[in-house]
Amino acid sequence: MVYLLYYPLVFSPPTSPQITTHIPGNDFVMCEQIDSSHRERQPHPFHQLKCSRSIRNRAAVVYHLTCATLHIEVPQDVLFSASLSYALHISRMSAKCPTLGQLRSVSNETDIVAVEMLILEFVRPHVVLxxxxxxxxxxxxxxxxxxxxxxxxxxxxxxxxxxxxxxxxxxxxxxxxxxxxxxxxxxxxxxxxxxxxxxxxxxxxxxxxxxxxxxxxx
The missing domain is CATH 1.10.472 (Cyclin A; domain 1)
Structure with missing residues (x-):
């Protein structure tokens, strides 16, 4: 379980997603809490992927669940890549999404693998579309x-x-x-x-x- 040493890890109940993940320098914000003063509809970056709806949506749910249940301090591109990688592996289509390869070329591969292992261990049982x-x-x-x-x-x-x-x-x-x-x-x-x-x-x-x-x- 060496990968647990990579990031500080805090658990919270999956039924209370409250965290907003925003890393300065990146172009997207996800998992926003919506209140009466801010109900604007916004696309999330998974919609830009050239893959099936089920893969996009599974990756988005994994992303949100990881934000909500595992409070890990990682760059957003790493969390995005790990969520997408998990969704693709579940669908056995990792070779059919060039975006993942492009992301891995600019992100830390070790970090992506570590976060994906955390997803497999703690997030996977709660993923429902x-x-x-x-x-x-x-x-x-x-x-x-x-x-x-x-x-x-x-x-x-x-x-x-x-x-x-x-x-x-x-x-x-x-x-x-x-x-x-x-x-x-x-x-x-x-x-x-x-x-x-x-x-x-x-x-x-x-x-x-x-x-x-x-x-x-x-």
Missing amino acids: IEGCLRLELKRLVVHRPLPLKIRECVGRVAIALSDTLYAYHYCLFPEAAARACLLNACERLGIDVDSAILPDEFRTPQVAEIRAFFSDA
Whole structure:
């Protein structure tokens, strides 16, 4: 476990992501807390990658979770590279993303490997994508608000598109609540009337309301 000596390590519960990672000299800020005075929609750097949505989003969740649970003092490019490397290795596509090679040419390879090992050890069990929860939550929704198959498919596609915008923020760390909010907002945008009073309580939590408000204000 030599790699633990590289950085001071502090643990915090994964359910309370509060940290903002910003390293002067870099061009991006991620894992921002959103309040009523700052709900601007911003792209995160993983969106610039030429790879599949699942890889981009998995890398973003890993990045946010690492910021929130492992308070390690590392350059942001190292954390970015380690998160991307993990997502690519999980998908067995590390050779198909030239961005990783470009990043490794300017970052400390040893640091990247050390952080990726920490991710494998402590972060991996908590990685869940929003789109991985959408199918189940859509099934729960249509039990109480039946929808024709074609309309259901439209709701799912719009919800996936909405979910993609959440990966720049800490909202992606609450995949089930995010999935419910995406589905409700998808219905709203498609003009589908859904009475929240008839839905399960999980569709009316403060987290769901906050994410829905984010979509409305963005």
